[in-house]
Amino acid sequence: MKPPKFDYHAPGSLQEAIELLGGLSDLDPKVIAGGQSLVPLMNLRLARPGALIDLRHLDELRGIQREASSWTIGALTRHSEVEDSLDLREHLPVVPAVAAHIGYRPIRNRGTVGGSLCHADPAAEWPLLARLLDADLELVGPSGVRTVRAEDFFESFFVTAATEDEILRSVRIAPPPGAWRWGFTEFAHTAGDFAIVAVGAVVDLDDGRISRARLAAAGLGATPARLSAAEAELVGTDPKDPTAHRRAAQAALLGVEPSEDGGGSADYKRTLLEVQVRRALARAASGEPTEVAT
Numbered sequence: 001m002k003p004p005k006f007d008y009h010a011p012g013s014l015q016e017a018i019e020l021l022g023g024l025s026d027l028d029p030k031v032i033a034g035g036q037s038l039v040p041l042m043n044l045r046l047a048r049p050g051a052l053i054d055l056r057h058l059d060e061l062r063g064i065q066r067e068a069s070s071w072t073i074g075a076l077t078r079h080s081e082v083e084d085s086l087d088l089r090e091h092l093p094v095v096p097a098v099a100a101h102i103g104y105r106p107i108r109n110r111g112t113v114g115g116s117l118c119h120a121d122p123a124a125e126w127p128l129l130a131r132l133l134d135a136d137l138e139l140v141g142p143s144g145v146r147t148v149r150a151e152d153f154f155e156s157f158f159v160t161a162a163t164e165d166e167i168l169r170s171v172r173i174a175p176p177p178g179a180w181r182w183g184f185t186e187f188a189h190t191a192g193d194f195a196i197v198a199v200g201a202v203v204d205l206d207d208g209r210i211s212r213a214r215l216a217a218a219g220l221g222a223t224p225a226r227l228s229a230a231e232a233e234l235v236g237t238d239p240k241d242p243t244a245h246r247r248a249a250q251a252a253l254l255g256v257e258p259s260e261d262g263g264g265s266a267d268y269k270r271t272l273l274e275v276q277v278r279r280a281l282a283r284a285a286s287g288e289p290t291e292v293a294t
Contacts, residue, residue: 001043001044001045002043003039003042003043003045003048004042004045004048006027006042006049006050006051006052007024007027007050007051007052008051008052008054009024009051009052009053009054010053010054010056010057011053011054011055011057011058012057012058013058013060014058014060014061014140014167014169017031017053017055017058017167018140018141018142018165018166018167020051020053021053021164021165021166021167022142022165024050024051024053025164025165026050027049027050027051028048028049028050028051029049029050029051029052029053030047030049030051030052030053031052031053031055031118031167032052032053032054032055033055033056033075033076033112033114033115034078034110034111034112034115035110035115036103036107036110036111036115037111037115037116037119037121038115038119055075055076055167056076058076059076060074061074061075061076061077061114061169061170062074062076062077063077064077064081064082064085064087064088066087066091067172069174070172070173070174070175071088071091071092071095071172071173071174071175072170072171072172072173073113073170073171073172073173074113074114074169074170075112075113075114075115075117075167075168075169075170075171076112076113076114077112077113077114078108078109078110078111078112078113079099079102079107079108079109079111079112079113079116080099080105080108080109082095082096082099082113083096083099083100083108084096091175091290092173092175092290093182093290094129094132094133094182094184094200094202095129095133095173097182097184098125098128098129098184098200099125099126099129101125101184101186101195101198102116102124102125102126103192104192107192113126113171114168114170114171117130117137117153117160117168117171118160118162118168119158120154120157120158120159120160120223121158121194122154122157122218122219122220122221122222122223122224123194123195123196123198123218123219123263124194124218125186125195125198125218127150127154127218127223127224128198128200128216128217128218128224129173129200129216130150130153130154130171130224131150131151131154131216131223131224131225131226132200132201132202132214132215132216132224132226133150133173133174133202133214134149134150134151134174134214135149135150135171135172135173136148136149136150136171136172136173137149137150137153137168137170137171137172138168138169138170138171138172139162139163139166139167139168139169140166140167140168140169141163141165141166141167142165145169147172148161148162151226154223154224155223156222156223157222157223175290176202176204176212176214177204178204178205178206179204179205179206179289179290180202180203180204180205180289180290181202181203181205181239181284181285181287181288181289181290182200182201182202182203182284182287182290183200183201183279183280183281183282183283183284183285183286183287184198184199184200184201184280184283185198185199185276185279185280185283186198186199186218186276187272187275187276194219195218195219196219196263196264196269196272197217197218197219197220197258197263197269197272197273197276198217198218198219198276199215199216199217199218199227199273199276199277199279199280200214200215200216200217200280201213201214201215201277201280201281201283201284202214202284203234203239203281203284205239205289208238208239209236209237209238209239210234210235210236210237210238210239211235212231212235213230213231213232213234213235213248214226214231215227215230215231215234215248215252215277215280217252217256217273217276217277219258219263219269220256220258220259220269220273221257221258221259222259225256227251227252227256227277229251229252229254229255230248230249230251230252230277231248232251233247233248233251234248234281239281239284239285240285242278242282244281245277245278245281245282245285246278248277248278248281249273249274249275249277249278249281250274252273252274252277253270253273253274256270256273258270258273
């Protein structure tokens with residue numbers, strides 16, 4: 001199928017794009033970046049915008065920059081750019097490693113960080129990363145710039161805190177302080193598909209013990225989830241202790257009510273979650289600690 005008729009606009013600046021969003025509000029305009037999510041929806045006529053605002057010329061939304069205590073990734077940065085970034089591999093390796101799991105290389109060459117975050121598919125890798133790493137998302141609209149924490153950004157299935165007249169400019173991620181390890185695993189029926197359940201783990205180390213743990217899961221419900229009970233279970237334990245991993249995996253099931261969908265039943269997802277938590281923690285334990293330079 002082909003999409004319904006729409007007007008096309010290619011603004012030359014972010015300010016112009018924001019003005020177009022407001023000026024074309026009667027046409028239900030949509031912003032398009034890589035188009036890997038929106039175009040298929042339009043072809044299936046599940047999305048029917050009367051106008052498209054193409055951000056491809058806005059170089060101000062591209063790039064990966066290191067700041068004093070964080071990394072800023074522009075919304076138009078391609079997944080493959082993140083995957084290939086040598087700086088991120090050295091200082092924030094969990095990010096390019098997880099980005100490499102997104103679809104296939106041609107998709108990663110076209111799809112953008114901002115497009116994935118704003119599409120907000122709860123099974124996607126970027127929303128999981130944002131929750132796992134407590135990212136901040138910078139939105140720009142007619143009223144100026146505002147920053148939204150990842151935990152507040154994802155509201156429901158494909159719904160975010162961004163208003164209709166706002167555009168995501170960047171995502172900011174602060175690496176854990178000191179020494180830390182990470183692990184990631186996802187289960188999908190076919191390589192390149194969205195995960196049925198995915199889990200990311202980051203553990204901060206102090207004298208060889210876990211001083212803080214972060215665990216996030218995708219594919220369980222309307223938004224990516226932080227597994228707070230499992231995080232608390234890990235504090236003070238040896239990162240290589242499989243018994244601690246097992247207790248954390250069991251704690252991860254507390255308060256989790258997975259949604260039933262084409263990926264499987266709620267019970268099936270709970271089983272997957274328990275297995276994936278143990279695997280993510282085991283992979284974190286097997287890796288070399290990353291030390292943030294000060």
